[in-house]
Amino acid sequence: MTEPYEPPPGYWMPPYPGYFLPPAQPRRRRAVSIIAAVVCVAVAASLVVGGAGLGSTAITPDTATPQLGSFAGYIAYMPVRQISAAWRVPAILDSPSGGGASTWIGVQGTGKHEFFQVGTTEAYNGGTAFYEAFWSDPAQGFHAQVMMAVNAGDEIEAQIAEVSGGWVASLDDVTDGRAEAAPTSSGVFHDMTLAEWIQEDPSLPRNQHVPYPAMTPVTLSRLEVNGSPPSQSEVQPQIMVLPHGRRIEPSGLVGNRFTTKDVREPLARSASS
Numbered sequence: 001m002t003e004p005y006e007p008p009p010g011y012w013m014p015p016y017p018g019y020f021l022p023p024a025q026p027r028r029r030r031a032v033s034i035i036a037a038v039v040c041v042a043v044a045a046s047l048v049v050g051g052a053g054l055g056s057t058a059i060t061p062d063t064a065t066p067q068l069g070s071f072a073g074y075i076a077y078m079p080v081r082q083i084s085a086a087w088r089v090p091a092i093l094d095s096p097s098g099g100g101a102s103t104w105i106g107v108q109g110t111g112k113h114e115f116f117q118v119g120t121t122e123a124y125n126g127g128t129a130f131y132e133a134f135w136s137d138p139a140q141g142f143h144a145q146v147m148m149a150v151n152a153g154d155e156i157e158a159q160i161a162e163v164s165g166g167w168v169a170s171l172d173d174v175t176d177g178r179a180e181a182a183p184t185s186s187g188v189f190h191d192m193t194l195a196e197w198i199q200e201d202p203s204l205p206r207n208q209h210v211p212y213p214a215m216t217p218v219t220l221s222r223l224e225v226n227g228s229p230p231s232q233s234e235v236q237p238q239i240m241v242l243p244h245g246r247r248i249e250p251s252g253l254v255g256n257r258f259t260t261k262d263v264r265e266p267l268a269r270s271a272s273s
Contacts, residue, residue: 065236072240072248072260073198073220076230080107080192084159086222089120089131090199091152092213098125099213100202102134102144103220105158107167108194113138116184117196118158118169120150124213135169139185147171147180157222162192195225199248199260201240212242214262221257229256 067075085105092099104119118135121144131152134144150156154175161168167189172179197220201212223229232253240248245265250258 066239066249067236068239068241070201070203070240071196071198071238072200072218073196073238073250074223074230074235074253074258075197075238076195076225076235077193078195078225078234080195081226082159082161082224083107083195083197084157084161084222084224085197085220086155086157087120087218087220089150089152089154089156090122090215090218092122092124092129092215094214099123099211101212101215102198102200102202103156103218104134104196104198104200105160106196106198107160107189107192108196109189110191110193113186114189114192115142116160116167116169116186116189118147118160118171118182119198120156120171121202122152122213122215133171133173133180135171135182137184137186139187145182147182148173148178151175152216162189167192195230197223197258198238199240199250201242201248212240212248217259217261219257219259223253223256223258 083105087103090101090103092101100121100123102119102121104117106115106117106119108115116135116137119133121130121132121134123130123132129152131150131154132144133147133150133156135147136142136144150173154173157172157174159170161170165188167184168181169184170179170181199218199220203212230253235253237250239250242248247263248260249263250260252258
């Protein structure tokens with residue numbers, strides 16, 4: 001493994017992470033217990049706001065109805081032992097006042113302290129764009145742990161897998177020929193039941209002073225969970241809702257891949273395609 005990456009002076013890291021709460025009135029199953037959780041802002045604040053949604057009953061996604069929040073992509077509710085995907089680091093096109101985004105895969109368990117993710121961050125501050133690979137888990141306070149610097153356009157391959165009773169995240173920068181791995185420091189996870197392929201606005205819902213920048217579309221490809229591609233019937237789309245009528249939507253899951261699109265029309269007139 002290479003020496004730990006040190007960000008340059010003046011670097012600004014977006015806040016990570018927080019919990020994404022399930023819909024207010026989900027359809028329910030008896031057998032499995034999960035909470036839908038993902039990366040963004042302060043965990044404690046999100047838990048206080050949404051405590052009522054963190055019960056012990058699983059939600060069964062309505063695959064025809066997207067969930068709205070700070071994420072664009074897909075999630076799948078199933079027992080998870082492995083998840084992977086590939087993408088090119090999206091480029092920030094315009095963010096005059098600074099901004100941040102992230103692209104990642106993750107697994108979530110039945111409790112508040114069973115969450116593991118790996119991906120890339122895309123941030124703009126002081127006239128400079130910063131692109132980095134990161135991982136995070138509960139033992140790190142859900143804060144991004146930088147693995148290495150990457151560049152816009154680099155081809156990334158990411159995987160999280162259960163190995164010998166523990167969990168390991170790996171990220172390869174295929175373009176530069178570099179790779180890093182991160183075993184979770186949270187001990188042994190049990191009953192990982194949520195798989196996530198996500199493009200995120202890490203500033204939402206609370207720190208809206210950090211805008212989501214204008215970016216190139218993000219294509220996540222070669223999606224796998226437990227060694228096989230997820231089907232359209234197994235996943236639920238997520239739509240990122242931004243201020244001023246803007247949102248980021250995933251395309252349909254076709255050929256084991258999807259692409260985000262920047263939409264600027266009323267939500268009622270658009271559907272995830």
